[in-house]
Amino acid sequence: xxxxxxxxxxxxxxxxxxxxxxxxxxxxxxxxxxxxxxxxxxxxxxxxxxxxxxxxxxxxxxxx
Amino acid sequence: xxxxxxxxxxxxxxxxxxxxxxxxxxxxxxxxxxxxxxxxxxxxxxxxxxxxxxxxxxxxxxxxxxxxxxxxxxxxxxxxxxxxxxxxxxxxxxxxxxxxxxxxxxxxxxxxxxxxxxxxxxxxxxxxxxxxxxxxxxxxxxxxxxxxxxxxxxxxxxxxxxxxxxxxxxxxxxxxxxxxxxxxxxxxxxxxxxxxxxxxxxxxxxxxxxxxxxxxxxxxxxxxxxxxxxxxxxxxxxxxxxxxxxxxxxxxxxxxxxxxxxxxxxxxxxxxxxxxxxxxxxxxxxxxxxxxxxxxxxxxxxxxxxxxxxxxxxxx
Numbered sequence: 001x002x003x004x005x006x007x008x009x010x011x012x013x014x015x016x017x018x019x020x021x022x023x024x025x026x027x028x029x030x031x032x033x034x035x036x037x038x039x040x041x042x043x044x045x046x047x048x049x050x051x052x053x054x055x056x057x058x059x060x061x062x063x064x
Numbered sequence: 065x066x067x068x069x070x071x072x073x074x075x076x077x078x079x080x081x082x083x084x085x086x087x088x089x090x091x092x093x094x095x096x097x098x099x100x101x102x103x104x105x106x107x108x109x110x111x112x113x114x115x116x117x118x119x120x121x122x123x124x125x126x127x128x129x130x131x132x133x134x135x136x137x138x139x140x141x142x143x144x145x146x147x148x149x150x151x152x153x154x155x156x157x158x159x160x161x162x163x164x165x166x167x168x169x170x171x172x173x174x175x176x177x178x179x180x181x182x183x184x185x186x187x188x189x190x191x192x193x194x195x196x197x198x199x200x201x202x203x204x205x206x207x208x209x210x211x212x213x214x215x216x217x218x219x220x221x222x223x224x225x226x227x228x229x230x231x232x233x234x235x236x237x238x239x240x241x242x243x244x245x246x247x248x249x250x251x252x253x254x255x256x257x258x259x260x261x262x263x264x265x266x267x268x269x270x271x272x273x274x275x276x277x278x279x280x281x282x283x284x285x286x287x288x289x290x291x292x293x294x295x296x297x298x299x300x301x302x303x304x305x306x307x308x309x310x311x312x313x314x315x316x317x318x319x320x321x322x323x324x325x326x327x328x329x330x331x332x333x334x335x336x337x338x339x340x341x342x343x344x345x346x347x348x349x350x351x352x353x354x355x356x357x358x359x360x361x362x363x364x365x366x367x368x369x370x371x372x373x374x375x376x377x378x379x380x
Contacts, residue, residue, distance in 0.1 A: 025081065028084055030079070031084065032085055035088075045079045050119060050122050
């Protein structure tokens with residue numbers, strides 16, 4: 001199996017591949033990925049809380 | 065000596081992906097964002113709404129993100145100006161840490177996301193006002209007025225004045241006179257605040273090709289207009305008292321700090337040259353921030369912490 005080298009960018013559309021990512025580039029990419037993950041998790045929590053508040057306690061009182 | 069390799073190797077940001085998380089955060093203009101949150105919160109509190117705190121907090125977050133997104137798009141558009149001004153040349157785009165394309169994508173995604181989320185969380189009036197504010201600031205102010213007219217920050221100031229209105233619309237679904245007055249206070253406060261800075265930085269604005277009032281009408285005319293706007297601002301800032309949503313504490317704080325604001329505007333008008341002139345302008349610039357902060361903080365304290373005491377002779 002030939003996997004793409006994660007330290008290289010570009011080169012897929014005929015353009016010459018960019019220089020490999022440095023250790024600093026990889027660290028920045030990792031910190032950005034973590035920030036995106038945290039932001040998404042916070043958004044999920046906000047939308048969950050807003051949904052529960054908008055539904056209100058009456059949502060549990062349903063005819064059987 | 066510049067070699068062929070140097071010219072062929074793009075700077076890090078030209079490829080993208082070179083920005084730190086803090087660079088993206090800086091694109092949102094966090095200090096402006098904190099002022100937006102603060103004024104929007106006051107707009108939410110001046111009229112009792114009974115809205116759930118979770119919904120209010122989520123709405124406030126979306127207003128903050130929308131404001132940050134407009135700041136990001138402003139930095140994307142103004143990168144050429146930022147690069148020649150000392151105050152802004154270390155921003156992420158002119159410093160080469162983030163590409164224009166990355167900033168544009170980031171700002172656009174946050175703009176659309178914050179407006180849609182505010183519409184779903186609060187209501188579509190608030191979302192519409194947020195969308196209008198972003199478009200006004202980015203398209204009308206940044207892309208249009210800023211480089212065309214000396215009245216740029218007068219008209220553009222409307223974008224910075226809207227957050228209390230959006231905050232109130234988010235929790236009540238309507239817009240009342242209270243927040244229209246808050247809008248007017250920020251709107252009239254903006255010209256003396258920015259022109260005080262522009263008096264000192266007129267050389268930089270001139271090099272960047274921005275027609276700020278001192279460059280176009282001259283420093284004397286700017287000083288006259290600063291004084292005129294301040295004379296309008298101080299009584300306007302006391303109008304919440306006559307309208308009944310500013311109490312005794314607001315009257316005292318507004319009167320004392322208003323007197324200070326007026327005294328500094330007169331000082332700018334009188335001291336026109338040299339270091340004394342620059343110092344007077346920077347004093348007004350710094351105090352104007354404190355003035356607005358005091359006005360809104362007093363309203364916040366009166367309405368959020370039960371400190372409101374009606375002024376006896378007001379029957380609003």
